[in-house]
Amino acid sequence: MAKKHDVIIVGMGLASLATAARLSELGVKDIGIYTTAYGGTPYIAAINFVLPDNPYGDTIGQYNDDMIHAGYGINNRTLVRDMTASTMEGYNLLCRWGVEFAKNEDGTTKLRHLSGHTYPRSLCCTTELIGVEIVKKLVDGLEENGIPIHMGYECLHVLTEDGHVCGITVKNPEGGIENIHAPVVVAGWGGVGNLFGVSTYPGDIKGNTLAIAKEAGAELVDIEFLEYEPMVVMSPPGAVGEPCPTAMLGEGAYLLNSEGERFMLKVRPQGEGGSPKTLINKQIWKEVDAGRGTPHGGAWVDLRHIDRNVLKAYPWFFNRLMDNGVDPNQELVEVGPMAHSFSGGIMVDENYESTVAGFYAVGEACGGVHGACRCAGNAASQATLSGLLCAQAIAGLKACQPEPVHDLPAEYKEDAGVYGRYVPEAKAIAVKALGIYRRGEDLLQARARLDEMLSQQEIKKDTQAFQIVKSIRLMVEAAWNRKESRGTHMRLDYPEADKEYEKEFPI
Ligand SMILES: Cc1cc2nc3c(=O)[nH]c(=O)nc-3n(C[C@H](O)[C@H](O)[C@H](O)COP(=O)(O)OP(=O)(O)OC[C@H]3O[C@@H](n4cnc5c(N)ncnc54)[C@H](O)[C@@H]3O)c2cc1C
Incomplete structure (x- = not known):
């Protein structure tokens, strides 16, 4: 008998924890959090909020404009507006769950001035990373509220039936493959750091999740923008x-x-x-x-x-x-x-729902809000706010109870030899084609080689190898289509596109 929940959350980074915390406050109790590890969250040093007593005269409007400027103008304006307007709700959520931010000697909140911001508005902790404090407080709080975290479960597929999400396939800590059902699945699985040879990201951020989302039918957005x-x-x-x-x-x-x-x-x-x-x-x-x-x-x-x-x-x-x-x-x-981090991801609407009904995405897993790049410290703010807004949308749904679903096959294949033959080469391709400077010729060569790999019958013997190669292939296609240099994506072979773009968005 497959396990069932009202809501499944994949991951236990800040975005997932904020979603679960707010759902719990709103009375949704049967939440299943399935995760491999902690993701980028424990490394967070700074998180931005516009506090009413900001001594520099900060405003929500200025924060909104800073995000659009850092995003090179292509941010989803609705997501930015809702995120910045809800800044205090995010701050209050973390405070309610016990997170403590550093104070100055006079008792005011310590604010730092980070990249991309007009004013100091970054909150921190001066004795350890604020990410560690956030994980500690939210995990303890969720456990006290009877919401267990299923550690060591890796999501392999997102299941859908008749265009609606109905659960996930996981590998459990014993190595077994099983399906877990829910009418709502929230992807809080982070970015793509490990698609690249060396990155700042920990090993659980594999990046194959782009292919998992695509397989489920979700549209992706801005996935050429690696930061x-x-x-x-x-x-x-x-x-x-x-x-x-x-x-x-x-x-x-x-x-x-x-x-x-x-x-x-x-x-x-x-x-x-x-x-x-x-x-x-x-x-x-x-x-x-x-x-x-x-x-x-x-x-x-x-x-x-x-x-x-x-x-x-x-x-x-x-x-x-x-x-x-x-x-x-x-x-x-x-x-x-x-x-480092990823500005693109799963395309979502203002409720953080993807193009697949019931399938939501929060934090670094979703794209659109940062546009081509983000202000420093804003990954953490966005993780908090997207979790909060998504949870409020889910809690407002008429029925969260699982509908009976047919027993879908729990499919997954592993073959270490196949993984070793494909994945290192694909990652080397990612480093070359999706690096600092991007050339059309490299992108076309990368595309051709990745297509050749994906067309081999052999690669299907290792599902994760297939998903990793597919994820890189998706990013290469997006980078090929983005002709102008924008954000950290520096395209060398289309100077005419750059001239047009500079007229539209002078930096
Ligand atoms: C070194 C470093 C420093 C950083 N500093 C800052 C900073 O100061 N300020 C800031 O705003 N941002 C910072 N970032 C970025 C920030 O950490 C991330 O953007 C943020 O943690 C995103 O939160 P998230 O919850 O979306 O994802 P994550 O925190 O990355 O969490 C993803 C979760 O999903 C799980 N997961 C992944 N794949 C699967 C799967 N297939 N199945 C099950 N679970 C899965 C992971 O184990 C993890 O629990 C930093 C990142 C790094 C690496």
């Missing part, structure tokens, strides 16, 4: 991969090229603080291309003049450097861009 985190530590080896928070630029840090020049000032005379991530990435790449990069192909971040107590208030970053023999008050730190 690069601009200031990821490149040396020493023990600290490689640790993002230097872009908030450091707001604290007074600056970027230097190998000639000691503050190159960001050429494009941002007002100073580095608040620069959009895409601008920082582009300027670092320009310096590297001009032969003014650092030994590992990045730039130096100068933190030497920053008060030690300020640096220590980013303990995960400060301690990682110190533990690896680099004192940021004494030495320059080598940083550069690395594949």
Whole structure:
């Protein structure tokens, strides 16, 4: 007898936890959370909300405009409007569930100034990552409310019948394959980090979920827009991969090229603080291309003049450097861009429902709200707000009870040899074709090779290999269709498209 729930949530990152928390508040109790691990959420350092007592005079309208600007104008305006208008509801939700944010000595909320924002509006924790605090408080709260988290369950397929979602197929912790039924399924399965050779993302964010959504019939949007985190530590080896928070630029840090020049000032005379991530990435790449990069192909971040107590208030970053023999008050730190979060995903409406009835998507799993790129700290805000708004839409449905569904086959195949023959090559293709600079010729070659792989009978012997290759194929197609350079997607072979686009959206 298959398990049944009123609502299934896939994943236990912030978006899933916020959805479950709000559903529980609204009286939906039979929620099944199925997840492989924790995703990107424990790494969250900053989360943005427009608080009414923001001393810089911040407004919801300005936040809305900052998102559209960072998104290079192609954001889904309805999603942005609803998200920014609900900012306090998201903040209050986290506070109700016990999340505590850092305060200043005078008791006001500590606010940091992150990339892409006009004003300081990022909340944080100064003793650990705020993501760790969020996971701790929400997981404990859900358990107290009788909502268990089924850890170690990997979603393999989303099941549909007559155009409506009806459940998921999972691999359980014992390795068994089973179907679990519900009339509502929420994808909170995060982004695509591990489709790329090296990324900031943990291993449970495999990226095959794009193909899972597509197989279920969901439309995808903006999936060419992978974001690069601009200031990821490149040396020493023990600290490689640790993002230097872009908030450091707001604290007074600056970027230097190998000639000691503050190159960001050429494009941002007002100073580095608040620069959009895409601008920082582009300027670092320009310096590297001009032969003014650092030994590992990045730039130096100068933190030497920053008060030690300020640096220590980013303990995960400060301690990682110190533990690896680099004192940021004494030495320059080598940083550069690395594949990071995903702006695209499952296309949703204002209720966060996809084009498949009953199938919802929240957080990094859904696309549209960020457009071509996001403001720093906004993945966390969007994860919270999309979860809240989605939960309110689901709780308003007349019936959440599962309808009887036919027993669908629980299908999944594994063949380690097949995986090894296809996946490493496909990921290498992703790195080359979907990297920093994109060329039509590379994209066409990538498309042809990926199609050849997908046409082999053999690849179907490993479902995950097929889904990973298919996900990369979907991103390559989207990148091929996007002719102009926008966000971090820098297209080299269509200068005429860039000229047209610059007229429409000057940056
Ligand atoms: C190093 C790092 C630093 C970051 N810093 C910030 C920051 O300071 N501010 C900010 O706003 N954003 C930051 N981000 C981005 C942010 O972490 C993510 O965008 C955010 O966590 C998205 O939340 P989510 O709930 O949508 O996805 P995630 O937190 O990634 O959670 C996805 C969940 O789905 C599960 N899952 C995935 N696939 C499956 C499957 N097939 N079956 C079952 N479960 C599955 C995962 O195990 C996980 O539980 C950072 C990311 C990283 C990696």
